[in-house]
Amino acid sequence: MPVFQLSDSLLFPPPTLAREDGLLAVGGDLSVPRLLLAYEHGIFPWYSPGEPILWWSPDPRLVLFPEEFHLAKRLARTIRQQVFRITIDTNFAQVIRACAQTCRKEGEGTWLDEAMIGAYCQLHDQGYAHSVECWQGEELVGGLYGVSLGAVFFGESMFSLVPDSSKVALAGLVERLKGWDFELIDCQVGTGHLQRLGAREIPGEEFSSRLARAVAKPSRLGKWSTP
Numbered sequence: 597m598p599v600f601q602l603s604d605s606l607l608f609p610p611p612t613l614a615r616e617d618g619l620l621a622v623g624g625d626l627s628v629p630r631l632l633l634a635y636e637h638g639i640f641p642w643y644s645p646g647e648p649i650l651w652w653s654p655d656p657r658l659v660l661f662p663e664e665f666h667l668a669k670r671l672a673r674t675i676r677q678q679v680f681r682i683t684i685d686t687n688f689a690q691v692i693r694a695c696a697q698t699c700r701k702e703g704e705g706t707w708l709d710e711a712m713i714g715a716y717c718q719l720h721d722q723g724y725a726h727s728v729e730c731w732q733g734e735e736l737v738g739g740l741y742g743v744s745l746g747a748v749f750f751g752e753s754m755f756s757l758v759p760d761s762s763k764v765a766l767a768g769l770v771e772r773l774k775g776w777d778f779e780l781i782d783c784q785v786g787t788g789h790l791q792r793l794g795a796r797e798i799p800g801e802e803f804s805s806r807l808a809r810a811v812a813k814p815s816r817l818g819k820w821s822t823p
Contacts, residue, residue, distance in 0.1 A: 599615065599619055599620070599621060599622055600613070600620065600621040600622070601621070601622055601623050602621050602622065602623040602624035602651070603623075603624075606629055606630055606633055608620070608621060608633065608634060608637060608639055608651065609621060611637060611638050611639060611653035611655075611800065611804065612800070612804075614652070614653045614654070614655065617654075618652045618653060618654030618655065618785070619650060619651075619652055620639060620651050620652060620653045621639075621650075621651040622648050622649065622650055622651070623648055623649060624649055624651070625649070626641065626649065626711055626712065626714075626715035627715075628715075628718050628719060628722060628724075631715060631719060631743075632719075632724065632745070634651060635743050635745055635750050635811075636745060636811050637653075637807075638653050638657070638782070638803060638804060638807050639651050639652065639653045640652055640653075640750065640752075640784060641712070645709045652784075653800070654784065654785050654800075655799065655800030655801075655803075656797040656798060656799055656800060656803075657782070657784070657797065657798055657799075657800055657803040658782075658783040658784060658785055658787070658790065658791070658795050658796070658797050659780045659781065659782055659783060659795060659796065659797075659798055659803065659806075660751075660770075660780065660781040660783055660790065660793070660794055660795040660796075661779070661780055661781075661794075662770050662773050662774045662778055662779075662780070662781065663774065664794045664796070665766075665767070665770045665793060665794045666792070666793050666794035667767060670760075671760060671763055671764070671767065674760050674764060675764060675767060679732070679760075679764075680730045680731060680732060680737070680738070680758075680760075680761060680764045681730075681731040681732075682728065682729070682730055682731075682764065682765060682768040682822070682823070683728075683729045683731065683822045684726065684727070684728055684729070684768075684769075684772070684820045684821065684822050684823070685720075685726055685727055685819045685820045685821075685822075686727070686729050686822065687727070687729060687736070688716075688717065688720040688725065688726070688727040688741060689713075689717055689720075690729075690736055691727040691728075691729060691736070691739040691740070691741050691755075692708065692713055692716055692717070692727070692741050692753070693708075693713065694736060694739065694755045694757075695708060695739075695740075695741065695752075695753040695754065695755045696708035696713065697755075698755040698756075698757070708753070716741065716743075716752070719743060720741075722817075723817035723818040723819065724743055724744060724745065724815070724817065725741060725742065725743050725744070726741065726742065726743075726744055726749075726820050727739060727740070727741040728740050728741075728765040728766075728768055728769045729765070730761040730762065730764050730765040730768075732758060732761075736757075737756070737757045737758040737761045738754070738755060738756040738757060738758060738760075738761025738762040738764065738765050739754065739755060739761075739762065739765050740752075740753065740754035740755075740762060740765050740766060740769065741753060741754075742781075744815060744816060745811045745815050746810050746811035746812060746813040746814070746815055747776075747777060747778045747779045747780075747810040747811075747813040748778065748779065748780055748781075748782060748807060748810045748811055749769070749773055749778060749780075749781045749782070750781075750782045750784075751781055751782060751783050751784070754766065763793065766793065768823070769781075771823075772820070772823065776816065778810075779806065779809070779810040780806060780807075780810060781795075782803075782807075783795045
């Protein structure tokens with residue numbers, strides 16, 4: 597399959613035309629309208645610093661249905677003991693920068709350059725992107741961020757400076773999404789870490805069908821409050 601070159605027009609090729617590795621298109625920009633259009637169709641940006649913007653839509657797709665989240669006994673005990681304090685949308689910028697810095701420390705590189713950070717902060721300012729923070733005292737020790745459209749949360753990245761902190765943040769998010777009848781959390785590509793928490797791969801065709809129904813529902817725009 598060819599990789600499509602995007603123009604200034606707000607258009608994406610159908611995700612079914614993505615390469616076997618999930619790469620669909622190159623170019624374009626990280627404006628809020630383009631990012632929202634991408635997520636609406638199951639497409640997301642992912643590239644390394646110095647590369648052009650790359651747009652992906654992998655098949656199969658890793659998703660977590662909120663009702664299938666696996667809360668292990670040890671993790672449930674940690675939550676009951678209130679080892680951590682969870683907040684939502686308290687400091688989005690701090691969370692996304694912590695995600696970028698944590699990747700660098702682990703020697704994996706990062707796709708979160710200043711352009712990406714700025715783009716997602718704009719999405720947050722407009723009520724589409726959200727963060728979950730995990731604290732020990734006054735120290736941010738874990739968290740995650742993503743984009744919300746309709747009844748879908750598109751998970752982007754998470755970080756953990758203390759064991760279980762990102763898992764506790766995810767558990768807090770799942771409980772909130774269950775209460776709002778969200779249908780799925782898009783985890784993008786397969787990782788053993790998320791699969792142990794209940795995420796599973798589904799065919800791209802099934803993902804597209806579920807996504808179309810779920811994003812058609814009203815979006816919860818604006819800042820989300822802490823439980």
